[in-house]
Amino acid sequence: MESPFKAEVLKGKVALITGGGSGIGFEISTQFGKHGASIAIMGRRKEVLDLAVSALHSQGIQAVGFEGDVRKQEDAKRVVESTFKHFGRLDILVNAAAGNFLVSAEDLSPNGFRTVMDIDSVGTFTMCHEALKYLKKGGPGRSSSGGGTILNISATLHYTASWYQIHVSAAKAAVDATTRNLALEWGTDYDIRVNGIAPGPISDTPGMSKLAPDEINSRSKDYMPLYKLGEKWDIAMSALYLASDAGKFINGTILIVDGGLWLSRPRHLPKEEVKQLSRAVEKRSRDKPIGVPTSKL
Ligand code: COA
Secondary structure, three states: OOOOOOOOOOOOEEEEEEEEOOOHHHHHHHHHHOOOOOEEEEEEOHHHHHHHHHHHHHOOOOEEEEOOOOOOOOHHHHHHHHHHHHHOOEEEEEOOOOOOOOOOHHOOOOOHHHHHHHHHHHHHHHHHOOOOOOOOOOOOOOOOOOOEEEEOOOHHHHHHOOOHHHHHHHHHHHHHHHHHHHHHHHHHHHOHHHHEEEOEEOOOOOOHHHHHHHHHHHHHHHHOOOOOEEOHHHHHHHHHHHHHHHOOOOOOOOEOOOOOOOHHOOOOHHHHHHHHHHHHHHHHHHOOOOOOOOOHH
């Protein structure tokens, strides 16, 4: 689909995207690149990074890949520094790296829980921590008035509760808390806007294939308000909106991009029956009010 944004909305900006070699992260890399940004992507697998970087180059996008694991502070530091050395500045950090698998709470080991916390929550904070120096107003390559921006990708799982996702729900809740707290502190002190995106189920992503494999996908569609999956494009457009000047007054927001799914619950009454039943109940309660002594009628 064609972008509704002008092609130069991120012109001259440099973006570092963790997990930028695949899934949602790669689509954000692509769309940011198509809208003028230079792209650094960070990931654990060299072959995935190489493929992603050459796909970006083939679209005329300036891009570089850096191997690294967001769980390791030394990797985070090296990749942020390498991005700065390569492009001479850093304007946008997108934390899209995440880990996930379906597991019941009783079958999850503490180490499994910790692993996802480490990737999603601690990893996000670590990247922010290492990038602060370059994103703050007056930092290397920046003017004394303009700070950069951070986007953290979370989820809606923790708004209610989610089956077999205790570890990810906990991790994403921490990511959202991190987003809001950094928005407050770093917005005030350093002019850095920090926002989040909470995607719903997005087709053709590693997350979707892990959380809703074909075996259960057809059943889960029964509960989706728009009765369709989102596309990676939907998340990338939201990211563009928040990262560009279109979002210059938005700070500390977590934009839900899920077609309304998190609000949904199974319909307990067919629509055709509602009117009839509701009118009948009204009539009954007028004729025989509940709680009013019959002697008063
Ligand atoms: N069910 C239950 N426990 C699981 C599991 C599963 N499907 N997969 C991993 N674990 C547990 C392991 O048993 C281990 O715990 P233990 O030491 O108590 O046995 C712990 O999680 C760490 O697993 P390990 O395979 O060593 O971690 P890793 O660092 O190699 O991989 C994962 C991290 C598990 C998150 C892996 O799925 C991953 O790399 N994911 C990144 C990609 C991804 O998930 N994308 C989707 C984003 S939405």
